[in-house]
Amino acid sequence: MKAYELQDASGISGLRLVDRPVPACGPYDVLVRIRAVTLNYRDLLTVKGGYGSRQKFPLVPLSDSVGVVEEVGQGITKFRPGDRVIASFFESWLGGDPTAEKLSRALGGSVEGVLAEYRVFAESSLVAAPMHLSDPEAASLPCAALTAWCAVAKFGGIGPADVVLTQGTGGVSLFALQFAKFSGAQVIATSSSEEKLAKLKAMGATQTVNYKKVPEWGKLAREMTNARGVDLVVEVGGVGTLNESIRATRIGGAIALIGVLAGGAASELRLPLIVMQQQRIQGVTVGSVDDLRRMVAAVSNNKMRPVVDRIFPFEAAKEAFNYMASGKHFGKVAISVG
Structure with missing residues (x-):
């Protein structure tokens, strides 16, 4: 072979x-x-x-x-x-x-x-x-989709009343948008490309943000939710984007930490804000075979592509x-x- x-x-x-x-x-x-x-x-x-x-x-x-x-x-x-x-x-x-x-x-x-x-x-x-x-x-499905599924459904417990923020247009982020949408949630999606933002909108993103034009996109995300903050951020950037994710997340909300695509210094993290707002940061490393079966059933039932x-x-x-x-x-x- x-x-x-x-x-x-x-x-x-x-x-x-x-x-x-x-x-x-x-x-x-x-x-x-x-x-x-x-x-x-x-x-x-x-x-x-x-x-x-x-x-x-x-x-x-x-x-x-x-x-x-x-x-x-x-x-x-x-x-x-x-x-x-x-x-x-x-x-x-x-x-x-x-x-x-x-x-x-x-x-x-x-x-x-x-x-x-x-x-x-x-x-x-x-x-x-x-x-x-x-x-x-x-x-x-086995890696990117299952990672997004565990972030949104397993750890995030996202439902119709929730708002999810996704970062960029990689595999995990697009799957997270899709899983959030068929859970009935609203999605705020970010990208540095206006062309890709249009595609995210076409996929069902409720609102979009160009993070190059709006570096403090976490603050804008809060404004988009009437100052409440989002329920879940699917964090793929790592230290370089985590501060804005913390700013975007509501009191008691969660950040699913998945990737490390962006740079930055850990010493500059807004750790006090995590404590004061009782936010939860959950590391997500793909999932188990049982998780994969559950996700495949959801994909099949919703005819998701x-x-x-x-x-x-x-x-x-x-x-x-x-x-x-x-x-x-x-x-x-x-x-x-x-």
Whole structure:
């Protein structure tokens, strides 16, 4: 089979297309023929060695895929050849609270990823893909979508009376907007691009803010909610945007801390405001297989369709990485494998 390997931490240039044997299927394994994969910002960090000692080279990168069951072991009961499946980001986190052991096996990081024609998975880590989604759409669910789902539905508990603030137009932020909207909530969405703000509005954002034109967008978000503040901020910027997120959040509200896309100094954080307003900051690290099943059910029931910006052929995987690194995309960047 064909697969891409990261030979070292030299960046996208370190990706090599290689020949590997099709992995053997054990008695409790499922051999999946990969049909599509999608990229996350985490994958850009991985190709640059951003996951440190947790990744070993050579490594097949990427965590998100959809595929068709090719072969099952004798002990498999839930799946059969021909079933279309997606795999959990964390292979060993089946449910409950996270532990070091449950988080120890992350696809495309601490263990081999999915940028290959075939991969063997444990039956327990697989979930049936929503029938109404295309392969690239289904392949976008395991990491970015599940992270957004856990932020909005699991930890945020967002409902019709709530207001959610999303940052930018990456995969997590767009999924968060979609999940918030079919929960009945209002959404304030930010971007530095007027063109992208128009697209966010078309997706259902109640109000939008250009954070380049309005650097103190947290103050504006409060004004947009009649000085109350938003119920949840889906925070993907990290320290560089956290102060404005704190300013935007209502008394007793929550900030789902997911990414570290923006810079900034931690010493300048408005920690007293978090205390005085009794705000909660919740770290979100994808989710469990149980969480993935719940999210897939919600996606299917609401007939939600992920936003896929562009699909690259398997032979152009490096171009897909470079395109994502350019920041020009709106939604997910996918690679067709089949």
